[in-house]
Amino acid sequence: MATPTRRAQHKDATGLRIRRKEIPKVPTGIAGLDEVLRGGLPAGRMTLLSGGAGSGKSLMGLQFLLHGASAGEPGILVLFEERAASVRQNAWSLGWDLASLERKNRLHLLDARVNPEAVISGDFSIKGLLAILDRQAKAMRARRIMIDAVDALLYLYNDPKRERQELHTLHEWLLDRGLTAIMTVKSLPQGEAPSRYVFLDFMADCVIHVDQRVTVQVTTRRLRVIKYRGSGYGRNEYPFLIGENGINVIPITSNVLQHRPPGPKVSSGQVRLDDILDGGYKRGTSILIVGTAGAGKTTLACLFSQAACLRSERVLYLNFEESPESMVSNMLSPGLALQPLIKTGRLVVRSYLPEALGVEEHLFHALKALDEFQPQHVVVDAISACKRMGSEHAAFEYLMRILNACKERGITCMYLNQATGLDIVSEISGIGVSSIIDTVVLLRQLPIGGVMKRQLIVMKSRGSKHSEQFHEFRITDQGIDLV
Amino acid sequence: MKARKRERRRYAKPGGETYVFQLFVVGNESNSAQARVNLARLCEEHLKGRYQIETVDVLKDAATAHENNVLVTPTLILIKPFPKVTVFGNLSDTRQVLAALRLIGDER
Numbered sequence: 001m002a003t004p005t006r007r008a009q010h011k012d013a014t015g016l017r018i019r020r021k022e023i024p025k026v027p028t029g030i031a032g033l034d035e036v037l038r039g040g041l042p043a044g045r046m047t048l049l050s051g052g053a054g055s056g057k058s059l060m061g062l063q064f065l066l067h068g069a070s071a072g073e074p075g076i077l078v079l080f081e082e083r084a085a086s087v088r089q090n091a092w093s094l095g096w097d098l099a100s101l102e103r104k105n106r107l108h109l110l111d112a113r114v115n116p117e118a119v120i121s122g123d124f125s126i127k128g129l130l131a132i133l134d135r136q137a138k139a140m141r142a143r144r145i146m147i148d149a150v151d152a153l154l155y156l157y158n159d160p161k162r163e164r165q166e167l168h169t170l171h172e173w174l175l176d177r178g179l180t181a182i183m184t185v186k187s188l189p190q191g192e193a194p195s196r197y198v199f200l201d202f203m204a205d206c207v208i209h210v211d212q213r214v215t216v217q218v219t220t221r222r223l224r225v226i227k228y229r230g231s232g233y234g235r236n237e238y239p240f241l242i243g244e245n246g247i248n249v250i251p252i253t254s255n256v257l258q259h260r261p262p263g264p265k266v267s268s269g270q271v272r273l274d275d276i277l278d279g280g281y282k283r284g285t286s287i288l289i290v291g292t293a294g295a296g297k298t299t300l301a302c303l304f305s306q307a308a309c310l311r312s313e314r315v316l317y318l319n320f321e322e323s324p325e326s327m328v329s330n331m332l333s334p335g336l337a338l339q340p341l342i343k344t345g346r347l348v349v350r351s352y353l354p355e356a357l358g359v360e361e362h363l364f365h366a367l368k369a370l371d372e373f374q375p376q377h378v379v380v381d382a383i384s385a386c387k388r389m390g391s392e393h394a395a396f397e398y399l400m401r402i403l404n405a406c407k408e409r410g411i412t413c414m415y416l417n418q419a420t421g422l423d424i425v426s427e428i429s430g431i432g433v434s435s436i437i438d439t440v441v442l443l444r445q446l447p448i449g450g451v452m453k454r455q456l457i458v459m460k461s462r463g464s465k466h467s468e469q470f471h472e473f474r475i476t477d478q479g480i481d482l483v
Numbered sequence: 484m485k486a487r488k489r490e491r492r493r494y495a496k497p498g499g500e501t502y503v504f505q506l507f508v509v510g511n512e513s514n515s516a517q518a519r520v521n522l523a524r525l526c527e528e529h530l531k532g533r534y535q536i537e538t539v540d541v542l543k544d545a546a547t548a549h550e551n552n553v554l555v556t557p558t559l560i561l562i563k564p565f566p567k568v569t570v571f572g573n574l575s576d577t578r579q580v581l582a583a584l585r586l587i588g589d590e591r
Binding site for chain 2: 111112113114115117118119120121122123124125126127128129131132134135136153156
């Protein structure tokens with residue numbers, strides 16, 4: 001009995017493998033979203049975009065149309081709730097000139113607000129709307145359409161069954177015309193669609209949910225693809241932000257680790273430490289420096305940065321603990337002159353207050369800095385402060401993504417972590433990132449004979465020999481003096 | 484004051500001003516056909532000899548529908564006398580239509 005079943009399954013499986021082919025897609029032009037969608041929205045089909053008030057769904061749809069307008073795919077924006085004039089005005093605040101695109105027949109804003117004073121007597125259909133859309137779509141050879149807040153029209157029915165029928169009519173029309181469509185639907189604060197629109201999730205070929213949430217007083221925006229018929233997609237929740245240029249989604253760029261292999265050794269900035277590490281850190285790897293407050297983490301990171309800058313390399317220093325000015329002045333004490341390095345432009349220090357921005361904004365700024373500045377090394381001081389971005393989870397996400405971005409680009413990534421207790425060995429993990437860290441350097445202070453002795457040990461150094469001893473060190477006014 | 488008095492009257496005064504209607508339909512689909520019949524009957528009963536109906540088929544003249552922002556069909560628009568009135572649907576509820584068109588007064 002079992003054999004035929006297995007054979008049938010096997011046959012199915014091979015059949016699928018042979019037929020497998022990605023469906024045609026239309027890029028949205030929204031940074032990061034196309035990666036999550038593995039190319040874009042399903043061409044000639046409908047995508048449902050659900051979200052609460054202020055979640056950014058209308059903006060996302062508008063950006064999709066604007067991308068089409070510039071890519072030779074004219075689009076129609078059907079507005080059931082907002083005035084066309086206010087949409088034009090709001091778009092201006094992002095520097096988008098809708099009126100000029102309308103004049104060029106690449107975009108059409110259809111003001112489809114229902115006359116609130118109209119009287120209803122008996123049954124009706126939305127054929128008028130379809131006739132108008134038909135004419136407009138033909139006239140401008142539209143390829144894309146966004147239907148914003150259609151519930152404002154369907155509300156007239158006051159009958160879930162008729163609403164559903166009319167939505168089916170609309171859906172059929174969209175499919176017949178081969179338009180790539182986005183339809184927005186409001187969702188309740190809990191993130192689910194109002195029960196009478198749940199069927200839309202089944203009707204649409206692709207469903208995307210966007211929301212805005214507050215975790216410990218920090219607001220973050222998230223996006224999740226719930227389904228995508230005929231295509232794979234990124235299944236996580238992705239942070240996104242609305243910046244000066246519209247929407248930016250920040251995906252983990254790939255589901256496989258596409259990390260570059262580690263490069264040759266590069267000096268740690270301290271001669272003895274280089275010996276302990278059998279030549280230094282490896283280029284393009286990740287380094288974690290753990291220690292209690294005042295153990296010398298920042299000093300060690302600055303020594304490394306200074307050495308890199310003196311080799312004419314670039315270092316991006318993300319500081320969550322102090323301002324660039326106070327960092328420069330504090331580092332004068334162990335004899336490090338950072339100001340000249342900043343002046344040459346090789347050292348860039350960016351200080352942020354962790355709680356001032358959501359994790360996606362922090363990420364956006366950091367990734368932008370990586371792309372613009374193209375550093376060879378990045379320092380994050382300190383990852384313990386990153387928890388203040390909202391939660392430990394947010395911090396983990398931030399650190400993972402920075403690390404991934406660095407590894408993909410072959411950038412050395414140095415994380416500093418402040419341990420709170422004396423038993424720092426158990427705190428090495430640093431928000432759970434330690435497993436993907438290549439080198440761990442531990443700094444500790446021990447009270448021996450009435451003095452605090454500083455000790456350094458290399459706990460781990462992937463793919464390289466290293467000393468397994470504790471080494472005593474002192475911070476002098478010429479840097480670190482390691483025994 | 485005079486206008487208000489007239490509103491209270493149960494039926495429109497015969498021999499008043501001419502009513503001008505625009506009726507937007509979709510070909511011969513059922514709601515549209517019903518709306519045509521209902522409107523014609525209602526006009527014959529209440530506005531005999533003083534009404535004009537312009538029927539617009541949105542399938543043939545989407546431009547006029549667009550200009551008038553006609554999203555649902557059938558849509559009846561009373562153009563004259565002012566103020567403009569819009570009624571959606573097949574006009575099956577006669578009393579409601581008459582009330583909307585100010586052809587019957589307040590029911591109190």
